[in-house]
Amino acid sequence: MKTFTLTMGAMMAGISLNAQTARVQAIHNCPDPAAATVDVWLNDNLLIPNFNFQDASPYINAPTNMNFDLSLTAPGAMDTVGAIFKKTFNLPSNSTSVVVASGGLAETGGTAFDLRAYVGQEEATNQGAGEVSVNVIHGAYDAPMVDIYESQVLADELVPDLSFGDYIGAYADLPAADFDLQVRTQSMVVAGQFDGDLSGLSDSAVIVMASGYLDPSSAVGTTPFGLIAVLPSGTVIPLASQAITPARLQVIHNCAATDAASVDVWLNQGTQPLIDDFMFRTASTFIDAPAGEFFDVSIALPSSTDTTGALYREEFILESSKTYIVVASGTIGSGTYSPATAFDLAVIPDAREMSSDPVEVDVMVFHGATDAPVVDVLETQVGAGTLVDDLAYGMSDGYLELTPADYDLGIADMTGATTLFSYNADLSMLGGSAITVLASGFVDPSMNNMGSNFGLWVATAAGGALLELDNITSVEDNTFDKLSAFPVPADDQLTLTFDSKVADQLNINLYSTDGRLVQSSTQEVVLGANQIDIDLNNVATGLYTISISNGTALQSIPVMVK
DSSP, rough: OOOOOOOOHHHHOOOOOOOEEEEEEEOOOOOOOGEOOOOOOOTTTTEEEEETTTTOOOOOEEEEOOEEEEEEEEEEEESTTTTTTTEEEEETTTEEEEEEESSSSOOOOGGGGGEEEEEOOOOOOOOOOEEEEEEEOOOOOTTEEEEEEEEEESOEEEEEEOTTTTTTOOOEEEEEEEEEEEEEEETOOOOEEEEEETTTTTOOOEEEEEEEEEGGGGGGSOOOEEEEOOTSSSSSEOOOEEOOOOOOEEEOOOOOOOGSEEEEEEEEOOOOOEEEEEEEEEEEOOOOOOSSOOOOEEEEOOTTTSTTTTEEEEOOOOOOOOOOEEEEESBOSSBBBSOOOOOOOOEEOOOOOOOOOSSSSSEEEEEETOOOSSEEEOOOSSSHHHEEEEEEEEEEEEEEEOOOOOOEHHHHHHHHSSSSEEEEEOTTTTTTTTEEEEEEBSOGGBBBOOOOOEEEEEEETOOOOOOOOOEEOOOSSSSSEEEEEEESSSSSSEEEEEEEEOOEEEEEEEEEEEOOEEEEEEEEOOOOOEEEEEOOOOOOSSEEEEEEESOEEEEEEEEEEE
């Protein structure tokens, strides 16, 4: 780092001052070798000799409401004849400005070399005690529009959409802390991460400036891209480069296609799989994953030695410091599936490895059953009501923050009126945990290459085999028991079997997934075992719910008609 001390006499030589002055700081941020060191002249008076790239002057007095020239010459020049660059300024009274030499000497247009003046700067802080005022200037002329993100303390975007030559204007008042600053392109690629340790700058003002070349191999100079912090005293502090903070990632295999019962997961063109022989209904642990750069994920058959002939390949970019869950779902490979749903890796951002409240359990529901309709998730035991509304295949709906308890979950049609499946979810011992509940498998395996049956399965942050929720009947009491239906799927006739604890008259209703009553009949039942045939000749192909009720007791099960 280097500081300059300028005398008032040098600055004001040859200029008659009026009663008011401005305050100005000069910063050399042109990385071109031809301008690595320059002399700075005020009119015809040498102001700063041997001004080097990434040097800054302290704030000094400057004339106001009158024209004056700033010229840059080769070091040691005797006058401004043949100056590298000259520009006329007229500063407003009582202003505070920074003049930055930036751009490329051989550039034209918006990236051409210039002395860029930024008015409205802060020489002294005006924020609360223990804070630091920060301005940001984009000074790397070969870099595109960028965002500035803080990945450690704030974990948030600080500056959006900053193009070369732009600055944020009003200073941001930040706590005097040790920040990790990332410069990101608009496509989320991280150009660099830097140690922005402002903990020793309490009650100060500072300018953070992008400097150097994003791509030195294609530039006239060799200075790599970086960030510098410039203090009002002229002290320049290069911010140390850091390794990019990774993302956190869990992968869940929920593709029920028979050819994908076990797969290899490859990252880029590695020498070995990232996950070897990854079984259906298995989850990885949360792992560190590359962030701020594009990478390929390939899905290959088990025991693969490379990604040649991979079943699936997709390019991803993950945001640094974020946590994700990626769910493999859909169908792939040989066989016939109805509907034929393309394989996909669904990326769920803002995932959690533990609950946000240590006394609760955070639950995310993912609809991963290709032949199941749009559904609601209802809670029927503790009175929580509708937990998830209108969840379609491939969707999740954020986290539910629940009290650890024993829940009964109903998977209902989108109207919420007809329960298709019911499950018990005992979460009473999961306080502090975050889990993912997945709709998995096929409602009608016979139409889907005899793949796995539908169910609800749970992935925990620890990974491993998914946990199956108990499938329970949806009943008001135990008047009817052992309700089943065959064949599955049914064609022109469906046979119901069940035990009844009463001899009674029974209503049998068939509902579509949108809650519409499709067919109704009345049957006499006897005490004990019963078998009833239901005519389906006038029922269209689809998924339905059939219910039996004597007016007080009710039981229902899903049925498929083809």
